[in-house]
Amino acid sequence: MGNLGYRRLHALLLPALSLLVTYLFFYDYLPPRRRVHIPFDLPGYHYSLNDYAFQALRHGRLPEWDPTLACGLSFTANVQSATFYPPIWLLYLANFHRPRLAYLTFEIFVFLHVWLAFLLCYGWLAGRKLARMACLLGAGIFAFSGYLLLQLQHLGLVCAYAWIPLGCWAVDESIERATWRPLWKLALASAMAFLAGYPPTWVVFAVCVLAYTMARRPFAWKNALGVACALAASLLLSMVQLLPALEASALAEHGTHYGSGIRAAKFYLSYLVPNYFDFGLHAPVNTNPGYEYLYLGAPAFLGLAFALRPSAWRASAPLWGMLAVSAIVVVNPFGAVWALIRHSDVLSDLVRSWYFLAGITAALAPLAAIGFDRFLRKPGGRFSTQAAALLTATSAGWAVLQIRETGRALPSGWRSVAPALLTLFLFAATIWLYRAAGGAWRLVLGAALLLLAGADYRFWGTSLRVNADPGDLDRFNRQYGVFRGMSDANFEEIRRHPEYRVISDLNNSFWLEFRHFGLETPQGSDPLIPRQYRRVFGAGAGDTATDIDATRRKDLLQLLGVRYVLSSQNGLRLEALRQDADFRLLTGGDYWQVFEYRDAQLPYRWEGEPGAALERLDWQPERRDFRVRSAAAGRFVQVDQFYPGWEAWVDGHAVPIERWHDAFQSVRVPAGDHRVLFRFHSRWLRPGAAVSLGVLLAMILVAFGLPRP
Numbered sequence: 101m102g103n104l105g106y107r108r109l110h111a112l113l114l115p116a117l118s119l120l121v122t123y124l125f126f127y128d129y130l131p132p133r134r135r136v137h138i139p140f141d142l143p144g145y146h147y148s149l150n151d152y153a154f155q156a157l158r159h160g161r162l163p164e165w166d167p168t169l170a171c172g173l174s175f176t177a178n179v180q181s182a183t184f185y186p187p188i189w190l191l192y193l194a195n196f197h198r199p200r201l202a203y204l205t206f207e208i209f210v211f212l213h214v215w216l217a218f219l220l221c222y223g224w225l226a227g228r229k230l231a232r233m234a235c236l237l238g239a240g241i242f243a244f245s246g247y248l249l250l251q252l253q254h255l256g257l258v259c260a261y262a263w264i265p266l267g268c269w270a271v272d273e274s275i276e277r278a279t280w281r282p283l284w285k286l287a288l289a290s291a292m293a294f295l296a297g298y299p300p301t302w303v304v305f306a307v308c309v310l311a312y313t314m315a316r317r318p319f320a321w322k323n324a325l326g327v328a329c330a331l332a333a334s335l336l337l338s339m340v341q342l343l344p345a346l347e348a349s350a351l352a353e354h355g356t357h358y359g360s361g362i363r364a365a366k367f368y369l370s371y372l373v374p375n376y377f378d379f380g381l382h383a384p385v386n387t388n389p390g391y392e393y394l395y396l397g398a399p400a401f402l403g404l405a406f407a408l409r410p411s412a413w414r415a416s417a418p419l420w421g422m423l424a425v426s427a428i429v430v431v432n433p434f435g436a437v438w439a440l441i442r443h444s445d446v447l448s449d450l451v452r453s454w455y456f457l458a459g460i461t462a463a464l465a466p467l468a469a470i471g472f473d474r475f476l477r478k479p480g481g482r483f484s485t486q487a488a489a490l491l492t493a494t495s496a497g498w499a500v501l502q503i504r505e506t507g508r509a510l511p512s513g514w515r516s517v518a519p520a521l522l523t524l525f526l527f528a529a530t531i532w533l534y535r536a537a538g539g540a541w542r543l544v545l546g547a548a549l550l551l552l553a554g555a556d557y558r559f560w561g562t563s564l565r566v567n568a569d570p571g572d573l574d575r576f577n578r579q580y581g582v583f584r585g586m587s588d589a590n591f592e593e594i595r596r597h598p599e600y601r602v603i604s605d606l607n608n609s610f611w612l613e614f615r616h617f618g619l620e621t622p623q624g625s626d627p628l629i630p631r632q633y634r635r636v637f638g639a640g641a642g643d644t645a646t647d648i649d650a651t652r653r654k655d656l657l658q659l660l661g662v663r664y665v666l667s668s669q670n671g672l673r674l675e676a677l678r679q680d681a682d683f684r685l686l687t688g689g690d691y692w693q694v695f696e697y698r699d700a701q702l703p704y705r706w707e708g709e710p711g712a713a714l715e716r717l718d719w720q721p722e723r724r725d726f727r728v729r730s731a732a733a734g735r736f737v738q739v740d741q742f743y744p745g746w747e748a749w750v751d752g753h754a755v756p757i758e759r760w761h762d763a764f765q766s767v768r769v770p771a772g773d774h775r776v777l778f779r780f781h782s783r784w785l786r787p788g789a790a791v792s793l794g795v796l797l798a799m800i801l802v803a804f805g806l807p808r809p
Contacts, residue, residue: 115219122215125244125558128507128568129207135507136381138207138252139569146255148615149181151201154192156721158199164745165721165780168615170624170633171601171660171703171764172741175721176341176782177348177628180256182297184341184792187213187259200616203573210258217262218243224269225466228415230473233534233546237399237553238469244557246370246394247461252567256298257458260305263289263296264462267309268418270330275316275323283330284803290334295341300357300452306331307429308422308459315421317414337799339791343784347744351630354445361432361453370394372401374520374560378512381563381570394457395560396464398524399553402531403468406475416470419463426459472531480536488533488541495526495548499555507563516560523556583617585691586666593686594619594694599719600663601703603648605671610692620703622660623648632763633741636660650683651676654699659761661703661739665695707766708734717775724778728769736776737766749777 128135137143153175156163163183166175175181182188191209195201222239230238242248242265251257270285286309294302313327335342367390369376374395377388396404407416429437430453441447502519511519530552534545562568577584583591594602601620604610611623637647637656648656650665651673657665665683667674669691677683683695704724706712709732718725728736737760740746748757748767751774760766769776 114222118218118222119215121554122211122218125554126211126214126562128563129211131204134204134572134575136563136568136570137203137573138210138567139565140253142206142210142253142255143203143573144612146180147201147203147206148612149178150188150191150206150255152615153181153183154195154201155199157192158196161720161722163721164782164785166615167620167721167740168618169611169621169626170629170741171620171622171739172721172743173624173626173628174344174348174743174745174782176785177344178626179294179299179341179345180297182256182259182295184338185259185292185295185297187292203577210252210255213258213262214243214248217248217258217265220262220265220269221465224265224272225469227269227272228466228470230469231476233549234403234469234472234476236550237403237472238465240550240553240557241397241400241403241468242462242465244554244561245397245400245461245465246392246561247457249557249561249564249567250393254298256296257301257455259296260293260298260301261458261462263293264305264308264458267293267305268312268466271309271313271323271327274326275313275320280326281802283326284799286327286330287333287337287799290331291337294334294338300450300455301458303450303452304426304455304458307425307456308462311422311425312418315418315424317417333795333799336795337792339788339795340785341788343788343791344782345628347784348628348630351632351743352628353631353634354449355627357452358432358438358441358448359453360435361437362430363432367391371396373514373517375510375512375516376514378510379564379566380510380512381507381565381568382509383512383565385565387565392457393561393564393566394461396461397553397556397560398520398527399472399556400464400468401524402528403471404464406471407467409471409474412470412474415474416467419467419470422459423463423467426456426463429453429456430460475531476535478535481532483533483536483538483541485541488537488545491526491530491533492544492548495530495552498522498526499548499551502555502559506559507568510560510564520556520560523552527552527556583613583692585668586694587688587690589688590686590692590694591617594664597663599661599702599704599716600700601661602664602666603650603657603662605665605667605673610666622656622662630741630743630763636761636763649673650695650697651680654682654697657697658699658701659739661701663697663700665697667693667695669693703739705737705739706730706734707737708732722780726776727773728776729773730769730771733768733770735760735766736769737764738778739764740778741765743780745783746778746780749779750774 123130127133129137152166152168153163163175166173176183191205195205218239221242222235225235225238248258248261266289267286270282270289273282274280290305293305310327314324370392371394377391379393406412432438432453441451510516527549530545530549534542534549537545598618601622602614603621603623611621614621650657665677667677674693677695678685682698684698686694686696704714704726706714708730712728712730712734715727717727724738742759742763742765746757746765748755750767750769755767757765757767765778767776
């Protein structure tokens, strides 16, 4: 077989083998073992958000409005839903035979992005013509070291991070071939990073790619201009998501999220010492607040040591530029970064110091790969078969021991240095012999290197409390009923009155679960909540998730259409609710104690002469349809957010929507028998989709249609 045949075989085998490695790496999360699941934000926020979109699409409805939180928000404006991120459509398709998203498939979707991060980084490094082993090790550092495993619970961060290598790869191709054509890959990668659902990580992507371009030697303005144009084109490609989000952002309050920077030297020990800050599976959640798991691993330490040699400096200059810019934003020396961005609401909201930790790992991984490449290209020393056999057996034994111990009690603090140093020593000795070896021994030692690296990352990186929680969440949901912790009878009671709203006890944020079941709540915590809605709760009100005290603010319960209040067995308001005659405790309570508010008002009502008859004809998120019979003219009120995109008709004739209590909707209705219809369509969704489609067609033409120079 010729060289071309070997390259084709390698191109086929690498994805399969790397996918197998990814499966083994996350074996504890997957069947048949399924010992742990990803906790925190993935099930608590992202899962419910995407399950809402999935259920809507499964029933033939494009989810444009989300009535489940804060009396309604634009769903298409919520970037974190990743509704227009193409890979997530495959997730929905894989679940289409199910009534709800299976959480296991959601986790697999995350793991596949870890695999994608490995493949794209490998392709980028291979495009730089680095040695194959250097590419494998660099891609492993990028995909399996601390940063990405820390982020498993954050869907948008994982997905956006995976596309960084493709952006840098496109820059390399464009500069080396002296043509702008390859930059379509950068535009595609950038659009994917934005649509993945977390704009601050897209900012990291854009800044890192620009820094990578501008740090190349010799610097050329046309290269930087081409990259800037490709990034701008990616925003045009993302207009289907960007335009609705901009509209919602203009209505919301802007905060300052950058922070002061991470300056504590102790924080950066997490890069060097694998478990200095104890993140063992059974460590209490509040252990080491403010610190993270960022362990770079034995391969990174050795590769970076090789990268410091003068022979590697020229090839690694763009990566040092990326690293320097990321580090400056993270550290914020002398407050310089904040002084630069503080005057812009957009920058102060999107540029966040903590997220630039992604740029640090994204620079260090290829730097280590370049170091390995320079080391491996030098002539090896004397090869010893006996030493190779002994070292292979020792390395394999140590790696297998670590894999078997994964998930058990991990040494913490400085005690975690000893096993990490042993791995580093074995790795260094093995790669030294690997450089001198040939034939079968080179293959055996290469396998030992990869096994050592994989065991190092698996032992320290999986089954930590930051990315694992014991048990199978899907099985837990099946075992404890549809609505976990609530009796079936109480759940059915609430479901019989879907038009009424539900709130939870002040010390819970379980309202996010409401999205799974089509329940509606005036509570919510979201950056896109409009300013007008916050004013409903009065001056000084903060998070609307905690600004509804059912025992004191009964006026709010009536205003917002709340009928059911959920408290818990240890709820702060449980006793007050039990003693209040205005609330009736439903029998058969489990963890959730369900109270019915006796004086509840519907979230739609009539203002005018008493005696009007209201009939609800249709109650869908984007469509509210009613029949009104009244002897005199009046005002029909719908307690949904007054938001651009809502339209109203009376007997088929368009009528203006007026504000009610500043934040909600109402229309004037004449006397008699009339049909009143409210309908929502995102104003900028369809124009944005048209722009995105046009740019996509242009990009396809650029990539594949135009004749090559």
